[in-house]
Amino acid sequence: MTREQPGRTGGPSSLEARAVSRSVRGTALIHDVDLTAQPGGVTGIVGPNGSGKSTLARCLAGVTAPERGTVLLAGEDLRGLRRRAVARRLAFVEQAGHTDIDHRVLDVVRLGRLPFRSRLGGPDADGDDVCRGALADVGMDGTEHRRWSGLSGGERQRVQVARALAQQPEVLVLDEPLNHLDIHHQFELLDLLASRSWTVVVVLHDLDLAARYCDHLVVLAGGRVTASGPPGAVLTTELLEQVFRVHGRVHRDTDSGTSRVDLTGSFPGASRPT
Structure with a gap:
């Protein structure tokens, strides 16, 4: 059950990417990516290293402009909104926060x-x-x-x-926020994100945590969306082998009602994502 964030008057907003592409020096980082984060839900972005997760997160947050495609906040093109107006509605957490002062x-x-x-x-x-x-x-x-x-x-x-x-945002975009956190604080943060009425888009490495806490998953491989949907439908044994090159078992936890991922080892013979 979600609860409103104290002091915030607006409800959660949708966040969408429509055919978003971004490249650097001629190398495509993400290509024709579609993503819809429903208001009040938790959308997870997962994928192997180098699959474009951080690039997509930065485009969704308006930090990086897509070369092609559109990012919509509550149906409005981010490019047409003032930065101050966006910052009152959308917050972004990078992988590693730093300051020189x-x-x-x-x-x-x-x-x-x-x-x-x-x-x-x-x-x-x-x-x-x-x-x-x-x-x-x-x-x-x-x-x-x-x-x-x-x-x-x-x-x-x-x-x-x-x-x-x-x-006090309507939308939170977080790029691997569990970095550097011990296990207790990982669960504590994910519990917090899932308990409030924000719209959350979060990049995660841990597939089991992604399955447990996310309502919707987007799997990237080679800068493209390989699969998208509820965790139980997306995280199949075949996808784990083909995209992540690991053996694993996906099952339903009868106590929590969430999907769980048990990884059993690497899978060197699996085809690499293209």
């Missing part, structure tokens, strides 16, 4: 409130309360005055998620 934790999270400040630069009225609430959501309450340089990799990742939550 040794800010305090609260100052890093306050960056998520920039779209809500007045044009004269004054702070928004409820900004610090929202930021402290976001830190509590990721289990980092009480760290407001710690320095960025003193944080572990996992703590920095959680602060970056808190910065995104401080935007």
Whole structure:
């Protein structure tokens, strides 16, 4: 059961990619990718290394413009929206958050409130309360005055998620947010993402976690969509062998009602995705 994010007036929005393509120096990174993230759902992007997952996430977040195709936020072309307007509705978490300035934790999270400040630069009225609430959501309450340089990799990742939550977005796009997190905090973050009424698009490496937490999966291989749909329909034994080159078993967990993926080993003889 989802619950509204405190302080946010708008509901979750849809996010769509229509025939999105992007290349670098003549090399196609993603090609004719279609993706629809339903409002309030969790859409996972999975695929082998180099399959275009991060490129797609950056295009969906408006960080990188597609060469061809369109990204739509609630039916509106991102290219026609002002950055400030997008930032009030969509938040992006990169693989590794970094800053050259040794800010305090609260100052890093306050960056998520920039779209809500007045044009004269004054702070928004409820900004610090929202930021402290976001830190509590990721289990980092009480760290407001710690320095960025003193944080572990996992703590920095959680602060970056808190910065995104401080935007109070309708849509969250996260590129491998579980990097650097221990197992406990991986589950804690995924529980949080699944419990609220955001529209979530998340790049994941762990297929079992993707099957457990995502409502919809998009599988990329060679920059193209290989499969798309509910986890139980997408993550077949054949797909695991052909795309990920591993042996595995996909089954339904009777207790949780979710799909589960048990991997048993590599599959060197499987054909590589093209």
